[in-house]
Amino acid sequence: MTTPKPEPSVESDVDLRPYNSFGLPARARRLVRIRQESDLRWVVNHPDWGRASKFILGGGSNLVLTRDLQPLVLKVEVPGLRLLDAGEDWVIEAGAGERWHDLVAWSLAQGAPGLENMALIPGTVGASPVQNIGAYGMELKDHFESLDTLDLMTGRVVTLDRAACHFGYRDSVFKQHLAGRSVILRVRLRLPKAWRPKMDYLDLQRAAEAAGVSEPTPSQIFDWVCSIRSAKLPDPAVIGNAGSFFKNPVVSEAVCREVIARDPHIVHYPLEDGRFKLAAGWLIDACGWKGKGVGGAAVYEKQALVLINRGEARGAEVLTLAQAIQASVFARFGIRLEPEPVVI
Structure with a gap:
């Protein structure tokens, strides 16, 4: 005899600060934890929740919450x-x-x-x-x-x-x-199974050179990446953040030449289609934003591409800071930065 799977419970008035890596204050009116496919089917087939508006929440690492969530929050926790x-x-x-x-x-x-x-x-x-x-x-x-x-x-x-x-x-x-x-x-x-290292980025090449390694193993690359990222990006468990806040803008060769003519030191990478990727962090740093902030939100002093919660920040402050950075970069370079996180 098969034991029936228990129905999920609907939690009320849930604090979402532990569920977004920025640590921004917001609450979910209703939340259901999705740990298996049957939990989701229960929601879809429910006479009330099936028709309700829904918000899908994973790790909350790509999210800026500016308000409480009224839709039914589906917190995805499927293991395996x-x-x-x-x-x-x-x-x-x-x-x-x-x-x-x-x-x-x-x-x-x-x-x-x-x-x-x-x-x-x-x-x-x-x-x-x-x-x-x-x-x-x-x-x-x-x-x-x-x-x-x-x-x-x-x-x-x-x-x-x-x-x-x-x-x-x-x-x-x-x-x-x-x-x-x-x-x-x-x-x-x-x-x-025929693994090949991918060492295109200068940071990885420098790490290999410093270690005196010409043919790195997967584990060595893993350790180098962890070390490089840890040096540049704050741990969300210590300092609230959503990782890289802006996408690296992709521009035509002509636009890239124009930017280089004004700022020869700009970090840029050629792409296979002939366009160029510009380093958003460099653009933000060049505009003097590193370490500056709005209320409890600030630009991380070690990496201008990262916005942080320096204590009791609200989502509106993060959004205001991001918009000010966008305006500043556009005024100087004519480049529009696009945020990576979803703003709610």
């Missing part, structure tokens, strides 16, 4: 890690509620490298395709296989491949027409 042998590749399947960094460390421990350049990126596995996370020359889409997502209107589980996700730079179908309409349950990543 599996390593599958796929011939010349490894395929990792992870529950949407797993921490991304834990997945990276776990895959290395299982002898399935390939994600080490994206170590220490905050947030959950389920949020990684939404944002198409990336770091040090690698993006999620480079290793993405498929994911399972549940449609909040029909209750059907659909498997989407890479093409269906429409990945872009910090973008995907989940930030476009599927925003708020489906919940990611599981993500699968494909990692070649």
Whole structure:
């Protein structure tokens, strides 16, 4: 006889400060923890909650809360890690509620490298395709296989491949027409067994040179990435933040030449399509924002790309600071910075 799974409970007036990495004050009127597919089906089929407006919450690492949340909050906590042998590749399947960094460390421990350049990126596995996370020359889409997502209107589980996700730079179908309409349950990543290091970024090359290593191992790259990120980015458990706050702007070759003509030292990277990626942190630093703030929100003194909660900040203060930075960068460089986090 099969034991029926318990129904999830609906929590009321939930403090969301522990559930957003900025530590911003906000409350959820109602919240349901989604730990398995059946929890989500219960919500969809419920006579009241099924028709209610909903807000999907993962790790809260890409979120700026400026107010309380009136919709039903679906807190995604689906666990699970599996390593599958796929011939010349490894395929990792992870529950949407797993921490991304834990997945990276776990895959290395299982002898399935390939994600080490994206170590220490905050947030959950389920949020990684939404944002198409990336770091040090690698993006999620480079290793993405498929994911399972549940449609909040029909209750059907659909498997989407890479093409269906429409990945872009910090973008995907989940930030476009599927925003708020489906919940990611599981993500699968494909990692070649014939591993090759990705050492395009200067910071990694300098770390290898300092260590006297010409052929780094996956674990060495993992350690270097963790060290580099820790030196630049504050730990959200200590200083509230959402990681890199602005996207690195992508511009045409002509625009890049114009900016270089005015500021020859600007950090820029050529892309395969002929365009150039400009370092948003450099642009912000050049405008003199490092260490400055609005109320409890400030620009991190070690990395201008990061906005922090220096104590009791409110979401409105973070938003005001971000808008002031955008205006400053546009006035000097003619470049519009686009925030990475979702502002609610």
